[in-house]
Amino acid sequence: MTMGEAGRGILLAVAGFVLLSVGDAIVKTMAGEWPGTAIAALRYGFGTLGLVVAVALVHGRAGFVCPRPLVQAGRGIAVAVATIGFFLSVHRMPLADATAITFTSPMLTVILSTLFLKERPPTAAIGAIALAFVGVLVILQPEVTRLGAAALWPCCSAAGMATLMILNRRAAGSAPALVLQLLVAGAATPVLLGFAALGAASGADAFAMPVPRLDVVLRCAVVAVTATTAHMLIFMATERASAAIVAPTTYVQLLVALSIGAVAFGDLPTLATLGGAALIVTAGLWLWSARRSVPGNRVRPEEADAV
Numbered sequence: 001m002t003m004g005e006a007g008r009g010i011l012l013a014v015a016g017f018v019l020l021s022v023g024d025a026i027v028k029t030m031a032g033e034w035p036g037t038a039i040a041a042l043r044y045g046f047g048t049l050g051l052v053v054a055v056a057l058v059h060g061r062a063g064f065v066c067p068r069p070l071v072q073a074g075r076g077i078a079v080a081v082a083t084i085g086f087f088l089s090v091h092r093m094p095l096a097d098a099t100a101i102t103f104t105s106p107m108l109t110v111i112l113s114t115l116f117l118k119e120r121p122p123t124a125a126i127g128a129i130a131l132a133f134v135g136v137l138v139i140l141q142p143e144v145t146r147l148g149a150a151a152l153w154p155c156c157s158a159a160g161m162a163t164l165m166i167l168n169r170r171a172a173g174s175a176p177a178l179v180l181q182l183l184v185a186g187a188a189t190p191v192l193l194g195f196a197a198l199g200a201a202s203g204a205d206a207f208a209m210p211v212p213r214l215d216v217v218l219r220c221a222v223v224a225v226t227a228t229t230a231h232m233l234i235f236m237a238t239e240r241a242s243a244a245i246v247a248p249t250t251y252v253q254l255l256v257a258l259s260i261g262a263v264a265f266g267d268l269p270t271l272a273t274l275g276g277a278a279l280i281v282t283a284g285l286w287l288w289s290a291r292r293s294v295p296g297n298r299v300r301p302e303e304a305d306a307v
Contacts, residue, residue: 009241013249016233021256023226024099025264026219028090034216035207036087037199041192042217044083046224048189051182058178066183067174075167076187082160083188084195089153094267097139099257100277101154103250106284107132108162116166124290128283135279142272177235181228247288251281 030039055063066072082102089098107129113119136155143151164184171180199207237246254277261267269277 006241006245009237009239009246010249011237012233012240013237013246014252016230016237017250017253018256019226019230019233021095021099021253021260023223023230024086024090024095024257025260026223026226027087028095028265030216030219031091034212035196035199035209036091037084037192037196037207038209038212039216039220039223040080040083040087041189041196042212042220043223043227044080044185044189044192046221047228048182048185050224050228051178051185055178055182059176063176063179063182065175065179068171071167071170071174072183072187075164075171075184076189077191078160078164078167079184080160080188080191080195082157082164083192085153085155085157085160088150089157092147092150092153093143094269094273095261095265096254096258096267096269096277097143097273098154098157099254100139100273100280101136102158102161103254103277103280103284104132104136104155105158105161105165106287108158109165110287112162112166113169117169122290125287128287128290131286132280132283135276135283137276138272138279139276142270181231248285251284254281 027036027039027043086098086102089101107125110121110125110129114121140151140155168180171183174180175183196207196209200209234246237249258269258273258277262269
């Protein structure tokens, strides 16, 4: 791998993570206009349709397979929980706060991989996990006081992402990357539709689903395009540079979220947000460095957008 290839890989990854934050900001603009559950369902519906076309063009009929169906179903449920948790959180709290808390997912992944995959984490992982959760507590303390239990939505998102990473390991190699992306979107869509329907049936005003305006539908479509494009850019980055090199660029997403939140929504970061985010980023980089040093425990390409 030449330095030029590594540089292009890093640029692709940065572009991907910037797009993810742009999509998150668009979701935040819909706060109060349509419930987060419905936005998530429509976003994944659009994404699934686009991926069906992409798989048909790239792989033809051979791409429409479903290896390890229980694993694929689990991936769909996990990403549905992660998406709903994040969309509801950005509707209630600053974008940077929600984004920072979801960055604890790599630490949760280590915990889950130890419990369920019997992997041996590096010793430094214990310190990194503790540091990350101190960061979460620093950010959450004022948010819990202001929002109550609703401030815990990004924690649900982080747990969903961590579960997805574990199941991605089970699914890795069972189908091409594009097919696996279709499978997780296709499995998540009916789960999200179910959540949206249950929310509407509950009678709660926050989950009422009136017929959306055209601009809401278009924004959901844009989020689907930006997210799908972002994940493809990140995957392309891991083809040009190792996932271990690409992984730290994920923190660009947090910097962009801080900037967009301040400029577009007037959410100037508090000292608690900055301090907690700094602790979480430090923990993530510490964990990344520790995992690289353990033989056979390198960062996998399918995890590059979560570490």
